[in-house]
Amino acid sequence: MVYVEVTTQDVRDLSAEVKNLPGAIFGGSGPLLRPFLSKLEELLPPEKRGRGDNYISSTLKAHVDAVVADEEHIRVESEGRAVEITRAELEAILEEKFPTFDHQNLNLPGLLFLQSGPILQACTLRRLAKDHGVRVPGGRRTLRYVFHTTVVSVGAEKDRVRIEFDLDRLPRLSCGCD
Numbered sequence: 001m002v003y004v005e006v007t008t009q010d011v012r013d014l015s016a017e018v019k020n021l022p023g024a025i026f027g028g029s030g031p032l033l034r035p036f037l038s039k040l041e042e043l044l045p046p047e048k049r050g051r052g053d054n055y056i057s058s059t060l061k062a063h064v065d066a067v068v069a070d071e072e073h074i075r076v077e078s079e080g081r082a083v084e085i086t087r088a089e090l091e092a093i094l095e096e097k098f099p100t101f102d103h104q105n106l107n108l109p110g111l112l113f114l115q116s117g118p119i120l121q122a123c124t125l126r127r128l129a130k131d132h133g134v135r136v137p138g139g140r141r142t143l144r145y146v147f148h149t150t151v152v153s154v155g156a157e158k159d160r161v162r163i164e165f166d167l168d169r170l171p172r173l174s175c176g177c178d
Helices: 008-013 022-026 034-043 053-063 087-097 108-114 118-132 140-150
Strands: 002-007 066-069 073-078 081-086 151-157 160-165
Touching: 002 008, 002 118, 008 118, 022 053, 022 066, 022 118, 022 151, 022 160, 034 053, 034 073, 034 081, 034 087, 066 108, 073 108, 081 087, 108 140, 108 151, 118 140, 118 160, 140 151
Parallel strands: none
Antiparallel strands: 002 160, 066 073, 066 151, 073 081, 151 160
16 A cells, blocks of 8 residues: 655646645546535535536535545535445445446545546646655546546545545556466
8 A cells, every 4th residue: 555645736847726725636537426516515605506517516516625535535615514435335435327337446536536626636647656656657548447446445634635545445557478
């Protein structure tokens, strides 16, 4: 297992600006949270509720104070309020829509990290290379596969996002030396 910690300084080093680092986890367009938007709407201030899914999705990133995700749940906090999304809830939704899908291979923190915006992902790749010598080949599909497969936990608070990777989950290349 290796850890990567992305800070606001890492974002600045890429000549970017993120007003709310924990909210950067919700800066992408992944579909994971779509079924839970009404639940996540509880995190918004009362005057910003009731405006529809697109508004919730685009506004959420400004109101997230902390995020914790592991294999069993995602917990999102904002101004003393918290919402939990469990693996069982997601499995139930997927079971209904895709009954033949292999749900035991569902990696909740990896799917959450795929929700993150390109800045957080770029900073994470940069830290992986700098801190651990891990270089991930380019290409959107490759990145999505690596993040979905290897991210085993995510923790975000005001000034940092910590991502844990299990690189042993990646397939090993055979050298054909036998």
